[in-house]
Amino acid sequence: MRIAVVGAGAIGGCLAALLDAAGHDVVVVARSSAAVLRAEGIRLEGAFGAHNARPDVVDALASPPDVAILATKTIDSAAALAPSAAALADVPVLAMQNGLDAHGRVAGILGHRRVAAALGTWAANALEPGVVRITAAGETVVGGPEGERFAALLAAALPTVRLARSIEGAQWAKLCVNAANAVPAAVGWSMQACAADPGLLRVTAAAMHEAARAALASGVALEAVGAVTPETLAILATSAEAAQVVPVAMAAGFGDVPNLGSTQQSIRKGQRTEIDDLAGAIVVASTRLGLAAPVNAALVDLVHEVERTGAFVARDRVAALA
Structure with a gap:
């Protein structure tokens, strides 16, 4: 072809x-x-x-x-x-x-x-x-x-x-996975390093928790995407603390080669990121569904700051979000 x-x-x-x-x-x-x-x-x-x-x-x-x-x-x-x-x-x-x-x-x-x-x-x-x-x-x-x-x-x-069966349900599940992208992009660390840091792990889990709550509230028939199943999304939606097991498991699956995530790769290449269609979409959907997504909203602002200034954000500023 x-x-x-x-x-x-x-x-x-x-x-x-x-x-x-x-x-x-x-x-x-x-x-x-x-x-x-x-x-x-x-x-x-x-x-x-x-x-x-x-x-x-x-x-x-x-x-x-x-x-x-x-x-x-x-x-x-x-x-x-x-x-x-x-x-x-x-x-x-x-x-x-x-x-x-x-x-x-x-x-x-x-x-x-x-x-x-x-x-x-x-x-x-x-x-x-x-x-x-x-x-x-x-x-x-x-x-x-x-x-x-x-x-x-x-x-x-x-x-x-x-x-x-439902590509929309798969897109929601992937959006929950991609909620782990913003913290590495803000601090300039790999996804594995962020998952190994207790403070950054809390923020990543909180962002994924907000995403999963919106996914479940959307009414869409959720699909499994890789290792993230509807049962995984239920764990993410339970609490930010319970959600921590998911980014830890994801990081382990990436192996030893540092995984920067697509958002950080865009930053390092001097390109605009699609953070507004990732963490930003979680904020928009949460608002429409009557939910709050303050961690994702803050991460959107921080990633845009990195885009604007060319400097990654100090670890402690990001860890303070959750």
Whole structure:
């Protein structure tokens, strides 16, 4: 198949390399990293194996591919899709993005509903263009319109792919997982180091607790995402203290290679983060549901401070949030 991958960061680079390894004709739509990718290709390392891919690299699609995968941050969706909008007018698209209703937002941008959603529990790091290291394996969950098509496509390239009964429920579960992203991004530590620090662990658990309360109150049929099951979400929602077991288990699953989380990776690359669609989405949803999410609200402010100043926040300021 001719597959377009829009976005060549950690997720897009990984998918482009794996689909290339599976024998597909891959074209990558990239902006800032285009020159490096044309010269060096994409090197994949780590838990999904090693592969050097040399996909076509373009600024915009000149003709429709068979399918496309959008793997940018949510805040970059419109800008990334605009140059290729005509070529994607009736093409099935997979939004491999964080946040709630990612596929709905992409469908609004493209003007058609042939948009599926996917999320992964694997940890990918890409701090330099064209080099992607998978530091922890995991599953990929796919759903929504065109979900069966993309689940079949990815199943031939990724080790564990599952078609979700409710992609919205899976997105809520992943949002609860991603609630662990903000503390490392604020202090500049790895997720493992934050989980090992009692004060930062309390804050991380409190953020996840707020997220899980909102998830349960949303009324959506929650799905398991990796090791995070509806039962895990119930533990997270019980109390901030009880919730601490979850980020500790997550950190153990990452192994010895420092996992920075996607938000901190964006900061270290000098890019805008999608914190407003992660911790910020928890705040918005909690408010709509009549709940409070003060820890997530404070973390949003701190991450924006880091973006604005370029300096990570002192550990004690973050630990004081819970």
